[in-house]
Amino acid sequence: MARRIPRVLSIAGSDPSGGAGIQADLKSIAAMGGYGMAAITALTAQNTQGVTGVHTPPASFLKGQLEAVSSDIVVDAVKIGMLADGEVIATVGEWLAQSRPGVVVLDPVMVATSGDRLLADDAAEALRGLLAHADLVTPNLPELGVLLDEPTAATWEDALAQGVRLAERTGASVLVKGGHLAGAECPDALVLRDDDGGALRIVEIPGERVETRNTHGTGCSLSSAMATMQARTGDWEASLRVVKEWLRGALAASDQLEVGTGHGPVHHFHHAEGTVPLAEGEFTAGLWEATAKVRAEIDALAFIAQLDAGLLPESHFAYYLAQDAQYLNGFSRALARASALAPTEEEQAFWANSAQVCLIVEAELHRTWLSAHPLPPGEGFALGPVTKAYLDHLLAASSMGSYAVLAAAVLPCYWIYAAVGEELHRRHVARSAANADAGAHPYGAWIETYADEAFAESTRRAISYTDRAGRSASAAERTAMAEAFRQSTVYERDFFDAPSKYA
Numbered sequence: 025m026a027r028r029i030p031r032v033l034s035i036a037g038s039d040p041s042g043g044a045g046i047q048a049d050l051k052s053i054a055a056m057g058g059y060g061m062a063a064i065t066a067l068t069a070q071n072t073q074g075v076t077g078v079h080t081p082p083a084s085f086l087k088g089q090l091e092a093v094s095s096d097i098v099v100d101a102v103k104i105g106m107l108a109d110g111e112v113i114a115t116v117g118e119w120l121a122q123s124r125p126g127v128v129v130l131d132p133v134m135v136a137t138s139g140d141r142l143l144a145d146d147a148a149e150a151l152r153g154l155l156a157h158a159d160l161v162t163p164n165l166p167e168l169g170v171l172l173d174e175p176t177a178a179t180w181e182d183a184l185a186q187g188v189r190l191a192e193r194t195g196a197s198v199l200v201k202g203g204h205l206a207g208a209e210c211p212d213a214l215v216l217r218d219d220d221g222g223a224l225r226i227v228e229i230p231g232e233r234v235e236t237r238n239t240h241g242t243g244c245s246l247s248s249a250m251a252t253m254q255a256r257t258g259d260w261e262a263s264l265r266v267v268k269e270w271l272r273g274a275l276a277a278s279d280q281l282e283v284g285t286g287h288g289p290v291h292h293f294h295h296a297e298g299t300v301p302l303a304e305g306e307f308t309a310g311l312w313e314a315t316a317k318v319r320a321e322i323d324a325l326a327f328i329a330q331l332d333a334g335l336l337p338e339s340h341f342a343y344y345l346a347q348d349a350q351y352l353n354g355f356s357r358a359l360a361r362a363s364a365l366a367p368t369e370e371e372q373a374f375w376a377n378s379a380q381v382c383l384i385v386e387a388e389l390h391r392t393w394l395s396a397h398p399l400p401p402g403e404g405f406a407l408g409p410v411t412k413a414y415l416d417h418l419l420a421a422s423s424m425g426s427y428a429v430l431a432a433a434v435l436p437c438y439w440i441y442a443a444v445g446e447e448l449h450r451r452h453v454a455r456s457a458a459n460a461d462a463g464a465h466p467y468g469a470w471i472e473t474y475a476d477e478a479f480a481e482s483t484r485r486a487i488s489y490t491d492r493a494g495r496s497a498s499a500a501e502r503t504a505m506a507e508a509f510r511q512s513t514v515y516e517r518d519f520f521d522a523p524s525k526y527a
């Protein structure tokens with residue numbers, strides 16, 4: 025019976041480096057939505073380069089582990105991996121016969137990727153006997169040969185024929201794996217026994233080989249993921265389609281892990297990266313970090329240096345003020361929309377108040393700064409191309425209907441303006457302290473407006489609300505937020521640079 029969160033038991037060896045064995049199984053089971061458990065058959069000392077030791081505790085202790093689990097917990101599926109020796113195999117066989125779990129996947133582990141033996145020489149026969157307890161057996165090509173007492177298949181066709189022979193001989197279904205084939209293809213195939221125990225059916229699932237050395241634990245990961253998916257779906261073919269695609273992604277993303285210098289592990293949770301729980305401030309710190317290059321370009325703009333040194337042409341300052349007034353009007357509308365979409369009353373009030381403050385600041389700009397710094401004669405109060413593009417971007421974010429994306433889109437206007445203003449103000453204060461003449465700075469009064477504690481507080485709150493929205497957003501929404509934030513940061517840069525182009 026299909027189970028939404030299956031309880032899956034791995035009976036396997038421990039790999040302290042985390043790439044294979046029960047460690048890989050528990051990650052794979054969780055990645056496939058199951059609840060993972062592990063009864064340990066043997067301890068290995070190993071890393072990505074190889075196995076340096078194996079310690080097999082008494083089989084009676086494994087029996088104790090299995091009984092402790094099954095006397096209390098319903099086991100929906102079992103995955104069996106490294107079994108070490110004949111005594112362990114006998115213990116697992118007895119437990120399977122007695123507890124009869126719904127799904128049994130057996131990965132007949134004999135030799136590690138590194139070439140080290142994980143099964144005693146004399147235990148292959150005992151392992152053959154255990155296959156009758158399995159619903160699905162997942163040998164790699166050399167293991168398939170050993171189980172049949174035949175040479176390793178040289179071609180995929182030979183391997184499929186061996187898979188059929190193994191299924192006929194054991195009564196289990198067989199997953200024939202193409203990982204050990206040469207070439208660009210990496211197919212897998214299921215030799216399936218119909219429910220009534222009748223004819224065998226081959227389902228081949230093609231796949232491309234991922235170019236990587238990081239294949240440590242792929243067999244363990246595949247078999248435990250298959251056990252979990254089968255308990256969820258009751259359909260081997262549907263399970264393999266999902267698991268194979270997931271494993272391909274895990275191999276492709278394995279380089280990100282940077283674990284070890286040999287055959288590294290696969291990235292079991294590559295598909296869930298965008299949904300990792302984030303600490304307070306982590307999401308917006310990530311947005312800030314990702315825009316470092318654009319922000320460095322802002323710091324290097326002539327506009328900033330000239331404003332700082334008092335050398336900004338008057339016409340540039342007048343253009344900037346006129347565009348700022350236009351911008352504030354549109355920005356206020358975006359903030360009003362953020363208020364309308366806000367999930368809490370606190371945020372609703374914050375954005376509504378900010379929208380109103382924008383209009384007050386715009387009126388103040390007209391009344392004081394713009395009348396003192398009029399545009400050159402003949403130039404109308406036109407919406408410049410950057411102002412228009414920036415506002416169109418905010419308008420698009422407003423109409424998408426996502427509060428989180430809109431918050432990310434309006435945030436750079438707070439954060440970057442505050443950061444740039446704070447730095448200009450810091451330098452101005454330092455200059456004033458060193459030089460009594462600083463009062464003569466033509467833009468001194470403007471730079472002093474940057475020391476506004478109320479704006480700094482609003483910036484902190486805008487960051488905190490955007491961060492909160494990002495932390496509870498879906499992976500797709502987080503991506504859209506990051507893009508909206510990046511785009512607005514680019515417009516911030518272009519806005520400071522616009523006077524040098526259009527004034």
Ligand SMILES: Nc1ncnc2c1ncn2[C@@H]1O[C@H](COP(=O)(O)OP(=O)(O)OP(=O)(O)O)[C@@H](O)[C@H]1O
Binds near residue numbers: 163204232236239
């Ligand atoms: N380079 C690769 N690219 C894509 N898929 C691969 C690659 N290597 C292995 N696989 C897949 O990984 C799974 C395990 O296959 P493989 O034949 O390597 O088993 P294995 O030898 O038991 O694994 P292990 O590496 O754990 O010993 C199969 O689904 C196979 O198709």
Ligand SMILES: Cc1ncc(COP(=O)(O)O)c(N)n1
Binds near residue numbers: 068133240243
């Ligand atoms: C404990 C344990 N179990 C299984 C394997 C096989 O995995 P691989 O063939 O990928 O090394 C392993 N190396 N260690």
